[in-house]
Amino acid sequence: MLTCRKIAALLLMVISPLAAGNAAATKPGNQSLHSWSVRWQPKRVVNGSPVMLEVSSPQRLESLSGKWLEHDVFFFFDPPSKTWRGIAGVSLETNPGKYVLTLDGKTKSGNEISFQESIPVGKAKYRQIAVTVPKQYTEPSPEQLHEIEQDKTLKQRVLAHVSPERDWSGKFLPPVNAPISDVFGTARVFNGNVQSVHQGLDFGVPAGTPVAALNSGTVLLAQTLFFEGNCVVLDHGQGLLTIYMHLSKIEVKEGEVVKRGQQIALSGGTGRASGPHLHVAVRWQGIYLDPAILLSLRMP
Numbered sequence: 001m002l003t004c005r006k007i008a009a010l011l012l013m014v015i016s017p018l019a020a021g022n023a024a025a026t027k028p029g030n031q032s033l034h035s036w037s038v039r040w041q042p043k044r045v046v047n048g049s050p051v052m053l054e055v056s057s058p059q060r061l062e063s064l065s066g067k068w069l070e071h072d073v074f075f076f077f078d079p080p081s082k083t084w085r086g087i088a089g090v091s092l093e094t095n096p097g098k099y100v101l102t103l104d105g106k107t108k109s110g111n112e113i114s115f116q117e118s119i120p121v122g123k124a125k126y127r128q129i130a131v132t133v134p135k136q137y138t139e140p141s142p143e144q145l146h147e148i149e150q151d152k153t154l155k156q157r158v159l160a161h162v163s164p165e166r167d168w169s170g171k172f173l174p175p176v177n178a179p180i181s182d183v184f185g186t187a188r189v190f191n192g193n194v195q196s197v198h199q200g201l202d203f204g205v206p207a208g209t210p211v212a213a214l215n216s217g218t219v220l221l222a223q224t225l226f227f228e229g230n231c232v233v234l235d236h237g238q239g240l241l242t243i244y245m246h247l248s249k250i251e252v253k254e255g256e257v258v259k260r261g262q263q264i265a266l267s268g269g270t271g272r273a274s275g276p277h278l279h280v281a282v283r284w285q286g287i288y289l290d291p292a293i294l295l296s297l298r299m300p
């Protein structure tokens with residue numbers, strides 16, 4: 001247990017907040033002093049990474065949109081740095097390689113300008129562990145299978161939600177002040193048979209610990225599910241959701257607007273949990289991303 005925590009702490013330290021990749025280019029024949037520049041965090045992007053993109057354009061733009069790994073990237077303008085920023089992500093299933101980001105901007109005079117930039121994606125190293133949970137979670141009864149099926153339909157609807165408007169602002173905050181007990185991406189063998197990949201971050205906290213929203217947003221779901229237990233899903237806009245599981249008490253209602261750092265629940269051990277802890281997941285346009293990297297991103 002202690003070793004896992006040490007590994008998690010080391011991983012967080014490795015993801016240096018100062019690390020950032022970048023590339024700049026001028027189109028052939030373009031005599032302008034200004035050119036496109038695309039920077040990203042973290043410096044080394046891997047499968048499972050959220051990616052913070054920072055773009056400056058040769059001309060002042062009215063709007064900027066992007067496309068990467070078959071997802072739309074929503075950008076907002078940050079006046080102090082005169083750059084456009086947007087959050088994107090790489091699914092766990094994405095193979096290593098270079099993936100072209102396409103940028104389309106519209107100038108104040110209505111001209112359309114575009115740019116392409118290759119962003120390299122590396123392969124993350126994820127661990128494998130064995131987990132023991134009550135039998136019902138690996139061998140559910142017919143009634144429980146029905147409940148699981150109903151949850152699946154609900155989750156598909158809720159988790160597919162994308163609102164382009166940005167509700168989040170500023171750095172993403174940890175939900176609790178506690179050590180990480182399991183990192184994102186660990187391959188898990190439940191009771192020796194059922195396999196799954198850990199698609200979130202676990203914090204080792206006793207039941208009843210106040211849980212804070214990672215950032216501002218709207219409550220998309222606040223209810224009890226079979227595997228997740230008492231569960232809250234927040235929509236931060238731009239396709240970004242955060243999910244809080246195994247709670248002992250939910251303190252927000254669906255549709256409620258919450259602020260960054262606001263208490264939304266108390267932690268617990270409800271649903272498929274080997275004991276009390278907080279599981280936090282980050283979902284971006286249908287894919288799970290590593291919350292630890294999101295928490296390490298520098299923000300304007």
Ligand SMILES: [Zn+2]
Binds near residue numbers: 182198201278279280
């Ligand atoms: Zn977990």
